[in-house]
Amino acid sequence: MAAYLEVDDVSVMFKARGQNFLAVKNVDVKVAQGEFVSIIGHSGCGKSTVLNVVAGLVEPQAGGAVLNGRQIDGPSPERAVVFQNHSLLPWLTAYGNVYLAVERVFSATESKSGLKARTEAALALVGLTAARDKRPGELSGGMKQRVGIARALAMEPKVLLMDEPFGALDALTRATLQDSLMEIQNQLHMTVVMVTHDVDEAVLLSDRVVMMTNGPAATIGQILPITLPRPRARLDLAENTDYHHCRAAILRFLHEGSARPIPKAA
Amino acid sequence: MATPLRPVKVLSPSVAEPVAANDSPARIPPPLVLPHPVSAAALHARAVLGALLPPLLGIVGFLLVWALIARTTHYLPGPDKTFVSAVQLFSDPFYQRGPNDQGVGWNLLASLERVAKGFGMAALVGIPLGFALGRFTMLSSAFQPIISVLRPVSPLAWLPIGLAVFEAANPAAIFTIFICAIWPMIINTALGVASVPQDYLNVARVLRLSEWKVFTHILLPASVPYVLTGAKLSLGVAWLAIVASEMLTGGVGIGFWLWDEWNNLNMEHILIAIGIVGVVGMLLEKGMTLIANRFDYRSR
Numbered sequence: 001m002a003a004y005l006e007v008d009d010v011s012v013m014f015k016a017r018g019q020n021f022l023a024v025k026n027v028d029v030k031v032a033q034g035e036f037v038s039i040i041g042h043s044g045c046g047k048s049t050v051l052n053v054v055a056g057l058v059e060p061q062a063g064g065a066v067l068n069g070r071q072i073d074g075p076s077p078e079r080a081v082v083f084q085n086h087s088l089l090p091w092l093t094a095y096g097n098v099y100l101a102v103e104r105v106f107s108a109t110e111s112k113s114g115l116k117a118r119t120e121a122a123l124a125l126v127g128l129t130a131a132r133d134k135r136p137g138e139l140s141g142g143m144k145q146r147v148g149i150a151r152a153l154a155m156e157p158k159v160l161l162m163d164e165p166f167g168a169l170d171a172l173t174r175a176t177l178q179d180s181l182m183e184i185q186n187q188l189h190m191t192v193v194m195v196t197h198d199v200d201e202a203v204l205l206s207d208r209v210v211m212m213t214n215g216p217a218a219t220i221g222q223i224l225p226i227t228l229p230r231p232r233a234r235l236d237l238a239e240n241t242d243y244h245h246c247r248a249a250i251l252r253f254l255h256e257g258s259a260r261p262i263p264k265a266a
Numbered sequence: 267m268a269t270p271l272r273p274v275k276v277l278s279p280s281v282a283e284p285v286a287a288n289d290s291p292a293r294i295p296p297p298l299v300l301p302h303p304v305s306a307a308a309l310h311a312r313a314v315l316g317a318l319l320p321p322l323l324g325i326v327g328f329l330l331v332w333a334l335i336a337r338t339t340h341y342l343p344g345p346d347k348t349f350v351s352a353v354q355l356f357s358d359p360f361y362q363r364g365p366n367d368q369g370v371g372w373n374l375l376a377s378l379e380r381v382a383k384g385f386g387m388a389a390l391v392g393i394p395l396g397f398a399l400g401r402f403t404m405l406s407s408a409f410q411p412i413i414s415v416l417r418p419v420s421p422l423a424w425l426p427i428g429l430a431v432f433e434a435a436n437p438a439a440i441f442t443i444f445i446c447a448i449w450p451m452i453i454n455t456a457l458g459v460a461s462v463p464q465d466y467l468n469v470a471r472v473l474r475l476s477e478w479k480v481f482t483h484i485l486l487p488a489s490v491p492y493v494l495t496g497a498k499l500s501l502g503v504a505w506l507a508i509v510a511s512e513m514l515t516g517g518v519g520i521g522f523w524l525w526d527e528w529n530n531l532n533m534e535h536i537l538i539a540i541g542i543v544g545v546v547g548m549l550l551e552k553g554m555t556l557i558a559n560r561f562d563y564r565s566r
Binding site for chain 2: 055056057074075076077079080081083085087089090091092100101104105137155
């Protein structure tokens, strides 16, 4: 498998109350082009930290990440992020939020009408054409997150990074958005890294699930390939034994002690 | 009473989330338990009365206490005398009899002009400075000790400095307004910029927006509510300071007028002046609040 995105032996240290705190230790992940990889683990295990290293928002103390042969240093629109709390600018409409990103990425090479078309296409992709002139305050949580996804997709990133994108939504809305995301993924075949703490979400959406141990010094415990055929349908999977095996494997990892911190060598 | 259900907009077969409810709270008087049906007009009248009665009672009580105190002292006029004097005064607010004897309207306008100039200059200097301080920690650390020491100084302490520098009373008064109005402006603007949510700045970082775009699309809209709070506080301080500084500088102005009437021992006019200062101050604040709400993205 050719690595398109490679996280190479990354360790991240934070300073908290004057003390150094090793959040993430020796994390290695390779992601192929067009692959959907989820990172799962308990809260505070450093999943988001790994994602932020790829995003360029956090600088690792050791190791680094390489995308398409180029070392990652700092954030860039080629690695678009869907933030957990959508992070839409409340003074711009849905259209305005997406346009801001489109303008930044494509204004050098495309005409104004091209930028408009891209913005409209992105909103249509997430089913928000009718709500384009609404501000985030007028949108439901699910719709806000759709705008967040549209903004990220509109940038045509090399990698789409999603930081618990549906974590703040109710279960039904979450399911609708997961289905939408799968539909979009079937069309676009993006390279995606998603952080989640939802086992079903990880199995349903991913090609591989990376399981992280608990912090401090969190690292990768196990990697589980999900070989379920695509396109996947939520209802069919409910009866699928492979699906349940994958689910069980992740649950076992999360709850049977393997997610516990590695005992320190005596 | 239930709000009527609004139709759900179906965007596409897979997207059927209801639009977030943004109903404004219905203006309905609190439910009353009534022995017999009451017309809507009667309910409305009750609501109006309920809203107006407490403030009216407060004012009447205040006038009563004032009248009582006025009875026991020799020099303090009661509400009746003050009212008669006010009617007389406001019947001709814009007369001109020499530089030291002008109508109360002229005095008020002169004070407002000084406040406008001082406040305007404070905004011109303070808001950009606040932005710079909020954006660059280095600059903030450099200015912090100076601001901390100068901010608590009473506005009037600056008056001699103003007089010495400008060698004239009017610019000195404006300078005093400027210097006391600038601190809330700087501090609130800086606070607004510094407390722009990290999420928005992360968006800016991922998009690699230019510093100018960050300013116009993120810092400015996010901190407008703080800036306007600062402006509101500034205006309040400026209005407090102008009366005091005019007492010292003389010329034309509501503060000077008040002091002049003390020299004339016209207590009715002093009470009227206090009333004018209070009402104008309140109107200024209400005006600023209106402007602040107009430009606050949260209230749109």
